[in-house]
Amino acid sequence: MIQPTRSPLAERICRLAERVGEARIMEVCGTHTVSLFRSGVKSLMPAGVRLISGPGCPVCVTSQGYIDAACEIAGRPDVTVCTYGDMVRVPGATGSLERRRAEGGRIVVVYSARDAVRHAREHPDRQVVFLAVGFETTAPASAAAVMEAHAQGLDNFTLLMGHKLVMPALNAILSAGDVPLDGFLLPGHVSVVIGMEPYRPIVERFGKPCVVAGFEAEQLLAAIAHLLEQIADGRPRLENAYGVAVRPEGNPAARACIAEVFEPADTVWRAMGTIPVSGLALRPPYRRFDALKRFGLAIGPDYDPPGCKCGEVIQGKAVPTDCGLFASRCTPATPIGPCMVSSEGTCAAWYKYGHTNA
Amino acid sequence: MSDPNDQIVLAHGGGGELTQRLIAERFLPRLGNPLLDPLGDSALLELPPGRLAFTTDSHVVQPIEFPGGDIGRLAVCGTVNDLAVMGAVPRALSLAVILEEGLPLSLLDRVIDSIAAAASEAGVNIVTGDTKVVEHQRGDGLIITTAGVGELRGGVRLDLGRVAPGDAVIVTGRIAEHGLAVMCAREGLGLQTQLRSDVAPVNGLIDRLYAAGVDLKFMRDPTRGGLAGVLADLCQATRMTVCVEERAIPMTGIARHTAELLGLDPLLVANEGKVVVVVPPEDADRALAACREHPLGKHAAVVGHVLEAQPPLVELVTRSGGRRLVQRPYGEELPRIC
Numbered sequence: 067m068i069q070p071t072r073s074p075l076a077e078r079i080c081r082l083a084e085r086v087g088e089a090r091i092m093e094v095c096g097t098h099t100v101s102l103f104r105s106g107v108k109s110l111m112p113a114g115v116r117l118i119s120g121p122g123c124p125v126c127v128t129s130q131g132y133i134d135a136a137c138e139i140a141g142r143p144d145v146t147v148c149t150y151g152d153m154v155r156v157p158g159a160t161g162s163l164e165r166r167r168a169e170g171g172r173i174v175v176v177y178s179a180r181d182a183v184r185h186a187r188e189h190p191d192r193q194v195v196f197l198a199v200g201f202e203t204t205a206p207a208s209a210a211a212v213m214e215a216h217a218q219g220l221d222n223f224t225l226l227m228g229h230k231l232v233m234p235a236l237n238a239i240l241s242a243g244d245v246p247l248d249g250f251l252l253p254g255h256v257s258v259v260i261g262m263e264p265y266r267p268i269v270e271r272f273g274k275p276c277v278v279a280g281f282e283a284e285q286l287l288a289a290i291a292h293l294l295e296q297i298a299d300g301r302p303r304l305e306n307a308y309g310v311a312v313r314p315e316g317n318p319a320a321r322a323c324i325a326e327v328f329e330p331a332d333t334v335w336r337a338m339g340t341i342p343v344s345g346l347a348l349r350p351p352y353r354r355f356d357a358l359k360r361f362g363l364a365i366g367p368d369y370d371p372p373g374c375k376c377g378e379v380i381q382g383k384a385v386p387t388d389c390g391l392f393a394s395r396c397t398p399a400t401p402i403g404p405c406m407v408s409s410e411g412t413c414a415a416w417y418k419y420g421h422t423n424a
Numbered sequence: 425m426s427d428p429n430d431q432i433v434l435a436h437g438g439g440g441e442l443t444q445r446l447i448a449e450r451f452l453p454r455l456g457n458p459l460l461d462p463l464g465d466s467a468l469l470e471l472p473p474g475r476l477a478f479t480t481d482s483h484v485v486q487p488i489e490f491p492g493g494d495i496g497r498l499a500v501c502g503t504v505n506d507l508a509v510m511g512a513v514p515r516a517l518s519l520a521v522i523l524e525e526g527l528p529l530s531l532l533d534r535v536i537d538s539i540a541a542a543a544s545e546a547g548v549n550i551v552t553g554d555t556k557v558v559e560h561q562r563g564d565g566l567i568i569t570t571a572g573v574g575e576l577r578g579g580v581r582l583d584l585g586r587v588a589p590g591d592a593v594i595v596t597g598r599i600a601e602h603g604l605a606v607m608c609a610r611e612g613l614g615l616q617t618q619l620r621s622d623v624a625p626v627n628g629l630i631d632r633l634y635a636a637g638v639d640l641k642f643m644r645d646p647t648r649g650g651l652a653g654v655l656a657d658l659c660q661a662t663r664m665t666v667c668v669e670e671r672a673i674p675m676t677g678i679a680r681h682t683a684e685l686l687g688l689d690p691l692l693v694a695n696e697g698k699v700v701v702v703v704p705p706e707d708a709d710r711a712l713a714a715c716r717e718h719p720l721g722k723h724a725a726v727v728g729h730v731l732e733a734q735p736p737l738v739e740l741v742t743r744s745g746g747r748r749l750v751q752r753p754y755g756e757e758l759p760r761i762c
Contacts, residue, residue: 072745097687104689106670106746281684283744398754409687419748 075287076110082294083112089297090116090246091290092239092382094232095253096123096410097281103419105283107290115294118245118382119415121235121335122253124200125152125408126380129334129368132199132228133158133404137166139195139226139361146172146189148182149197150204152408155401157371179204179211179225186215186223195357199228202259205346206320209327212348212355224357227347230333232256233264234344240272245382249275249293251286254308261316262306269304280308327352334368336404337377376403379412386416393417432527437557446555450533454540459516459551467551469516471575477512479503480571484564488531490609492601492620493696496535499568500542501625501696502647508627509643509699511582511634512574514546519553519570524563535566546625548572577634584661586641589732592708593658593666594701596629596715596724597622598674599651603693604682617682624697629718633701636714642702645695649752651727652691654700655738656752662736668728668750669741691740692753702730 083089093099099119102108108117121127137158140147147163154163154173167173172192176182179196186194198208208225215223232253239245252265257278268274275296279289289307296302306312324346333345348356358364370377373391378384386392386405396402398414405411435442452461459467481502488495500517507514519539523532543550602621626645633640646654651673659666675690683690697720703711708726715721738750 076745100687103748104742106740106742106744106748109742109746109748110744283742283746287744418751 072110073284073287075284075291078291079110079115079287079294080112082291082298083114085298086114086294088114088116089248089294090118091249091251091293092118092120092247093251094120094122094236095256096126096408096412097255098251098253098279098286099123099412100410100415101281102286103415105286107283107286108420110287111290115290117251118247119379119412120382121239121338121380122201122232123380123405123408123410123412124204124230125156126376126404126411127230127235127335127338128153128156128199128228128404129336129365130158130370131334131366131368132226134160135358135363135365136197136226137161137163138363139357140166140171140173141169142193142361144191145193145195146174146185147195147197148174148176148185150177150199151175152410153197153199155407156404157402157407179207180214183211183214183220183223186220187218190222192222193360194223196223196225197228198225201230201232201253201256202324203255205229205328206259206323209323212327212352213323215355216352224355224360225348226357227345229328229346230335231330231344231346232260234341235335235338236268238338238341238344239381240268240274247274247382248297249277249302251289251293252276252278254278254280254311257306257308257312257316259317259320262304262312262314265304269302273302275302277305278308278312280311334365336368336380337370338381339368371402374403376405376413379405386413389413430529432523432525432529432532432557434525434557434559436523437555443555450529450536451553451555454536455519455543455550455553457549457551459549460553467516469551469573471515471573474578475576477507477510477574477576478571479506480569481506482567482569484567485606486564487606487609488565489534490606490621492605493623494535494538495566495568496539497542497623498696499570500539500546501623503570503572504546504548504625504627505645505696507572507574508625508630509645510574510576511580511640511643512576514548514572514574514627516551517543517548517570517572519550519568521553521555522563522567523555523557524565525557525560527565532566542625546627582640582642584642584658587658587662587664587702587730588704589664589730590705591641591702591730592705592711592726593655593668593728593730594703594708594711594715594724595646595651595674595727596626596699596701596721597697598676598679598723599646599695599698600675600679600683600690600693602696603650604679604686604688604690607686608682615682615685617678619678619682622695622697624720626697626699626720629715629720630699632714632718632721633711636710638707638711638714639704640701641704644700646698646700647696648694650690650692650694651700652689652738652750653752655750658702658730659736659738662730665731665733665737665739666728667731667739667741670743672725672727674723674725691750705729
């Protein structure tokens, strides 16, 4: 009954697909994963063009050990945990933060790290712990929060550090070489902060086409068309198809903020293990804001919930339907792994927009 | 320390003189009518013979006042609309208010004013009520429960069993405005937009549809769960596919871009003054014309159709010409991290 008018870019992608045959493109960013589904762009891809989700959902790449530490802290009577909403329902070994909240734990959903600082200031009788997760997009806000707490001399505010850096993870995936990839749809928001240059090794060392993309349907289609052109020409380049937001040099002020408060550190990624200098730690002048130190805790080992393939999904090694739990035991209402919980998770996106049981 | 006379204290709920004064000085002057004024233990209604619709709804919202409305307007419209979409004409409402100690009386006055205005807009009276007071931090400021009875009009044939392939799905106005306006008004989001809640009684709009003789097969107000939730209900109950076209869904650019910014799907965002209607294809134009005669229906549009295709799905044809599924949300949708 409804005759869709296909975007001219979709037509161009089809013609390019005929030239390249097969193309496997990794979209790195979780918001891209969701936008590709929500805008219908994924459904417009010709058979040969496969979009593979990468390690770009902040909650999904967070190790189970981190989740367990967050739940442990949230169970303490004098502690309020401030967190982005996506973290609340991720199941840990002994339940989620949502469970802790039902048991009487104080969990406050915030939209920015600065809100957590304000919460600490307004509740001097409680220890306020902010779950500092996310990539270079949320790290500047965490850094600004620490600077604010430092300036105000707050001694009831700490961060549970879980920040991750995008490039080291892509490097790890490319170096492992077990996921065949022909190009990268690079994250728009992260690039606003880090700029273009950090991606150059993907082109120069690994010879893979790279295009930074925006989030609207036409922007995504344009970026995919650019990638296919590069693949067809056999000349990998680093392109910016999101020039309205991403400057080549990124946002130096935001990076300075990160560098003032944090330093690069090894960190554990879900299922990918410890990746060297792929995370952020508090620099010595700010270490008193480290929740692990304040509570004498350590992040426990990472593990996958039994049967859960989230670890493979975030590396592009599996798609959600490869997982025996997907859409049967693991659904948005009863999530087992983080990729089904997060609004940016690959499994949640497949379930909500793609899977075929009403 | 503020003057305790300016705010709710526990004694307002004690059943003594303060309770009486609260009702006599704040509620009755604004809401009074011959059924409410005697303050009996029950209101005695005289209704014609026939079937009654009876519904109840509790309301909590933060902030209590938001652009375009407040909890009082929400409480009246929520119950009026639940009656109206069943084909009933709202006849009487109850109002139960749980006040938290410390609630400013000026805020309470504004909310009662707003209840009065919404009830008058809907053409219905508050005929019975109750107030209770709970201790500080035990009541979210203000909680309102309303119940309502309505008279089922003759000739109502709302029946999911009559929904057939080819039927048109109509949305009576621009979607997602209530949920987005409330979210933007919440402390901490730091977003200033021109978005206003659409909260309004839709019974007048539905009256127009019946007056125009439209064969209404299904109606529901897309509140929590948004348009997606209603379409999922429709699909699940009829075991038929519902195909909707993104371009046809009425939505302002501001709403669309705000949702985008927050990482929310506007189809999942709550509305409080809209109706989703299913009519036979030959009645679609008449239904649209009837809607557009009413101020709340100016942007009414056919957004999609019911199809025989199996398995039953809610499918969206996107602006870019792609397709995707639409599912009901799990719980509350939250703004994304980055």
